[in-house]
Amino acid sequence: MGTDRSILAVGSVALDNVRTPFGRVSEALGGSATYFGAAARFFAPVRLVAVVGRDFPERHLGLLRRLGVDTSAVQRASGRTFRWKGYYGYDLNNARTLKTELNVFSAFDPQLPETHRTAGTVFLANIDPDLQLKVLRQVRSPRLVACDTMNFWIENKKPSLLKLLSKVDILLCNDSEVRELSGEYNLIRAARWALSKGPKVVVIKKGEHGVACFTRQMVFCVPAFLLEQVYDPTGAGDTFAGGFIGTLAKGGRVDAASLRRAVIYGSVLASYNVESFSLNRVAGLKYADIQLRFKALRAMTRF
Amino acid sequence: MGTDRSILAVGSVALDNVRTPFGRVSEALGGSATYFGAAARFFAPVRLVAVVGRDFPERHLGLLRRLGVDTSAVQRASGRTFRWKGYYGYDLNNARTLKTELNVFSAFDPQLPETHRTAGTVFLANIDPDLQLKVLRQVRSPRLVACDTMNFWIENKKPSLLKLLSKVDILLCNDSEVRELSGEYNLIRAARWALSKGPKVVVIKKGEHGVACFTRQMVFCVPAFLLEQVYDPTGAGDTFAGGFIGTLAKGGRVDAASLRRAVIYGSVLASYNVESFSLNRVAGLKYADIQLRFKALRAMTRF
Numbered sequence A, B: 001m002g003t004d005r006s007i008l009a010v011g012s013v014a015l016d017n018v019r020t021p022f023g024r025v026s027e028a029l030g031g032s033a034t035y036f037g038a039a040a041r042f043f044a045p046v047r048l049v050a051v052v053g054r055d056f057p058e059r060h061l062g063l064l065r066r067l068g069v070d071t072s073a074v075q076r077a078s079g080r081t082f083r084w085k086g087y088y089g090y091d092l093n094n095a096r097t098l099k100t101e102l103n104v105f106s107a108f109d110p111q112l113p114e115t116h117r118t119a120g121t122v123f124l125a126n127i128d129p130d131l132q133l134k135v136l137r138q139v140r141s142p143r144l145v146a147c148d149t150m151n152f153w154i155e156n157k158k159p160s161l162l163k164l165l166s167k168v169d170i171l172l173c174n175d176s177e178v179r180e181l182s183g184e185y186n187l188i189r190a191a192r193w194a195l196s197k198g199p200k201v202v203v204i205k206k207g208e209h210g211v212a213c214f215t216r217q218m219v220f221c222v223p224a225f226l227l228e229q230v231y232d233p234t235g236a237g238d239t240f241a242g243g244f245i246g247t248l249a250k251g252g253r254v255d256a257a258s259l260r261r262a263v264i265y266g267s268v269l270a271s272y273n274v275e276s277f278s279l280n281r282v283a284g285l286k287y288a289d290i291q292l293r294f295k296a297l298r299a300m301t302r303f
Helices: A032-040 A058-066 A103-107 A129-137 A151-156 A158-165 A175-182 A187-195 A236-251 A256-273 A287-301 B032-040 B058-066 B103-107 B129-137 B151-156 B158-165 B175-182 B187-195 B236-251 B256-273 B287-301
Strands: A004-010 A014-020 A023-030 A046-052 A069-076 A083-087 A096-101 A119-124 A144-148 A170-174 A201-205 A211-214 A219-222 B004-010 B014-020 B023-030 B046-052 B069-076 B083-087 B096-101 B119-124 B144-148 B170-174 B201-205 B211-214 B219-222
Touching: A004 A032, A004 A129, A004 A236, A023 A032, A032 A046, A032 A058, A032 A236, A032 A256, A046 A103, A058 A069, A119 A129, A119 A236, A129 A144, A129 A158, A144 A236, A151 A158, A151 A175, A170 A175, A170 A236, A175 A187, A175 A201, A187 A201, A187 A211, A201 A236, A211 A256, A219 A256, A219 B287, A236 A256, A256 A287, A287 B219, B004 B032, B004 B129, B004 B236, B023 B032, B032 B046, B032 B058, B032 B236, B032 B256, B046 B103, B058 B069, B119 B129, B119 B236, B129 B144, B129 B158, B144 B236, B151 B158, B151 B175, B170 B175, B170 B236, B175 B187, B175 B201, B187 B201, B187 B211, B201 B236, B211 B256, B219 B256, B236 B256, B256 B287
Parallel strands: A004 A046, A004 A119, A014 A083, A046 A069, A119 A144, A144 A170, A170 A201, B004 B046, B004 B119, B014 B083, B046 B069, B119 B144, B144 B170, B170 B201
Antiparallel strands: A014 A023, A083 A096, A201 A211, A211 A219, B014 B023, B083 B096, B201 B211, B211 B219
16 A cells, blocks of 8 residues: 555644734734645645534635645544634734634544555644644655644653654754754754754745755745735644645656756745735635746846 | 046054954954955955044054055054953844944045046945045946945935935945834835935845845845855945955946846955955965855855
């Protein structure tokens, strides 16, 4: 029994309350798995693993399904849905969290259906590394495993996180996270530290300053696509991951050229995401839009 | 009587006292004209216009001359040399100024010798915009004029700065400076505002986050060359300007392809500059080193 083309993604499906200088949304569809799935679906079949509460609007799951995302393993538990409340100032690179309510997520015990255990690619979005490990153990023989993390787990679950790193092919995280994780301020040194813990690829997301991708043999950097108006950066990192992992899952290779293209597709998807709140922009995208901006980003950076 | 191939650069020649997490220097050769000249000399003849005090070590002028920089219009005035004292934390992107002593610079009244009035290219480094205008008026018919500025002049000499902008082809400044100047946080809008004031090209320097170059028809972005060790960012912006303006002066064209190459040469020179204090790294560079890193930056960014 082999692996299949699909991407299994575990993470949050959430209700977000977000304010930026350009507007606000209440109880909007959000969460790391949501953003990841809405982007990755352009490249490969996506199956989400997550939990929502009784209060979660069925129309949100309906939207994900209409986008082609498999939500059959999104459990509905009694209690309230995971909620994030935050805001951004004009410096849109830094989210200020006002409140995080774990709610049904605090008792999340992911059990993969048999159909989900043959996924060829696994994306472990930013959740408790023990949960990430638990999900990973249930997938039979994935070809490619990637994870994200955040400062909270670095500070509170470092042993589990290090165990996870020894089992993944790709680590994605922010510049501040890899600095904290490694204890190195310099990004090359920080990436080298992370590469020594297991991953063959380390992708450092720098928000409006772009992305740097490291392997033992390669460094690849790209600026973010410059936009005249950024409305809401929420979910940009997970949207990037969706484009990045989606591209790798579709191509089936993780060589230098594939990684570079994957970083660009991730950047393109993220650039669309920040042009509106929630999935408002990415849900309506066509593949031709993605190709158009891929070319525009090349024109913006080529010399 | 036409113009010649040389670049006339007016700015500071200074003594710097700098501390970074990786070391410190006292009374080191610094100043915007110094850094500019040490970089631009790889591409075209450079003539500096500046003033130093009686205390300025002759060996510093000797170094500039050995690098091929014309210092015949660096006046020696009675009094102390311009001094800057500052430090950087691990976030090397932000200089903290401890003390600025204008000294002989406060009475600087630049008078160009006849030999300097035929320069084809003029670089007006960050000084009082009234002085920048005064120098510019003395150059007969330059083909290319560029200026830099800083927050102090934006806040205290805005009318003069706007007059200057109407007379230059290229504005170079930091992201925070163009934001303050334009009142626009978004860089595309800020650049568009600046382009409406006269310059045909606006170059926004973002330190470790690279450079964005705007014309009415083009946006070009490049990340900074990633380095494993940055010792001292002092002078990086002026060193960038030296590589950038030098390349344009050498090529004699300001089309899109030339601007892109110029941004890359500027980035390459700046990346070498930050690898040591003062001119320690750039003074010893060979042109082959520049070509090597040009190729390395292409390899780091191409997809």
